[in-house]
Amino acid sequence: MAGMSARAPLENVALAPYCTLGVGGPARFFVDALDEPTLVDALGWAQARGVGMRVLGGGSNLLVADGGVDTLVVRMGMRGIAARASAGAVELTAAAGEPWDALVAHAVERGWAGLECLSGIPGLVGATPIQNVGAYGQEVSETVTAVRALDTESGRVIALGGEACGFAYRDSRFKSAEPGRHVILSVTYRLVPGGAPRVRYAELARHLDTRGVARPSPADVRESVLAIRRSKSMVIDAGDENRRSCGSFFTNAIVKAAEADRVAETAGDPAMPRWAEPDGRVKLSSAWLIERAGFARGDRDGPVGLSTRHALAVVAHDGARAADVVAFARRVMAAVHERFGVRLTPEPVFWGFDA
Numbered sequence: 001m002a003g004m005s006a007r008a009p010l011e012n013v014a015l016a017p018y019c020t021l022g023v024g025g026p027a028r029f030f031v032d033a034l035d036e037p038t039l040v041d042a043l044g045w046a047q048a049r050g051v052g053m054r055v056l057g058g059g060s061n062l063l064v065a066d067g068g069v070d071t072l073v074v075r076m077g078m079r080g081i082a083a084r085a086s087a088g089a090v091e092l093t094a095a096a097g098e099p100w101d102a103l104v105a106h107a108v109e110r111g112w113a114g115l116e117c118l119s120g121i122p123g124l125v126g127a128t129p130i131q132n133v134g135a136y137g138q139e140v141s142e143t144v145t146a147v148r149a150l151d152t153e154s155g156r157v158i159a160l161g162g163e164a165c166g167f168a169y170r171d172s173r174f175k176s177a178e179p180g181r182h183v184i185l186s187v188t189y190r191l192v193p194g195g196a197p198r199v200r201y202a203e204l205a206r207h208l209d210t211r212g213v214a215r216p217s218p219a220d221v222r223e224s225v226l227a228i229r230r231s232k233s234m235v236i237d238a239g240d241e242n243r244r245s246c247g248s249f250f251t252n253a254i255v256k257a258a259e260a261d262r263v264a265e266t267a268g269d270p271a272m273p274r275w276a277e278p279d280g281r282v283k284l285s286s287a288w289l290i291e292r293a294g295f296a297r298g299d300r301d302g303p304v305g306l307s308t309r310h311a312l313a314v315v316a317h318d319g320a321r322a323a324d325v326v327a328f329a330r331r332v333m334a335a336v337h338e339r340f341g342v343r344l345t346p347e348p349v350f351w352g353f354d355a
């Protein structure tokens with residue numbers, strides 16, 4: 001009988017060590033899935049008992065409540081990478097449990113363009129479609145051509161094209177429209193061998209300029225992105241005081257153009273950073289809003305504070321609990337709302353909190 005086998009889940013497993021923030025309580029049940037049959041068995045086990053199931057990748061975009069979760073948590077450990085030539089492109093397919101940055105390095109080493117700006121992002125491949133991972137002017141939505149997923153409603157493995165993923169800025173159907181329904185098993189990215197890398201981001205262009213790189217290869221871009229990210233504590237480094245975070249805790253706020261004008265006026269700064277969105281709205285820098293609302297990098301409330309190197313990252317220090325992280329994030333949100341009337345949206349996924 002399922003659940004009586006050697007694959008019976010572990011019970012009461014602490015999740016904090018699996019999360020980059022290093023806070024939060026236990027999973028009531030836990031399975032380390034190194035292959036797809038283990039995942040399918042785990043789903044069957046949970047469904048037979050009316051227990052919910054959640055999927056854990058690298059825990060780098062996750063805030064687990066101190067009380068933990070009353071569900072089965074399945075950690076995605078499936079590995080494997082395959083590449084296939086296809087009409088002038090390479091279709092690179094990786095299993096959900098492959099570490100993301102190693103996959104980027106794999107592509108960059110071969111001169112395959114398309115993922116280079118996404119260097120240095122923690123976590124696993126299977127999570128990249130969830131919030132349409134993006135950085136430095138690139139998002140996975142530009143290259144994802146196929147996602148294989150276990151549909152937990154039908155119990156079937158399905159294939160979705162990139163257009164079926166509902167990708168938007170730090171969002172997808174997996175994150176907001178149907179959260180928890182699909183377990184992503186593998187992702188295929190369409191890359192261009194010998195292609196020119198994307199350099200759309202001013203800070204990245206400046207960095208390449210400073211290095212004297214006129215016609216950058218994907219490897220040049222990776223090197224600059226990693227250097228810039230390191231300077232902001234946006235790569236995880238064991239010796240870094242800012243290492244316990246989820247990266248950006250808030251997405252950049254997207255507002256109507258008139259609203260952006262009003263915010264600039266409130267701030268008394270016509271040079272406020274702003275970027276036009278294709279739909280006519282305007283993306284604001286949430287880091288800038290936070291700093292202008294009165295926070296400085298490194299500000300702390302006890303064991304939780306802003307990163308000393310980036311105002312968007314909320315950092316947990318020794319003794320921090322999930323409740324402290326939430327309280328600090330709420331304070332930041334309230335200050336920005338009070339000062340500018342803009343509501344910040346948290347980026348990580350919250351587990352075990354009341355909606």
Ligand SMILES: Cc1cc2nc3c(=O)[nH]c(=O)nc-3n(C[C@H](O)[C@H](O)[C@H](O)COP(=O)(O)OP(=O)(O)OC[C@H]3O[C@@H](n4cnc5c(N)ncnc54)[C@H](O)[C@@H]3O)c2cc1C
Binds near residue numbers: 128
């Ligand atoms: C220092 C730092 C820098 C960061 N920089 C960036 C950045 O530049 N850009 C960016 O977009 N993000 C960034 N992040 C956030 C994070 O790394 C990414 O969102 C990453 O893709 C999360 O991967 P993960 O495997 O850790 O997911 P987890 O945190 O384990 O999970 C996140 C969510 O995805 C779900 N999920 C995970 N795997 C699967 C799967 N196989 N199937 C279905 N659901 C799944 C989980 O259930 C959860 O809801 C950063 C984080 C840190 C700590």
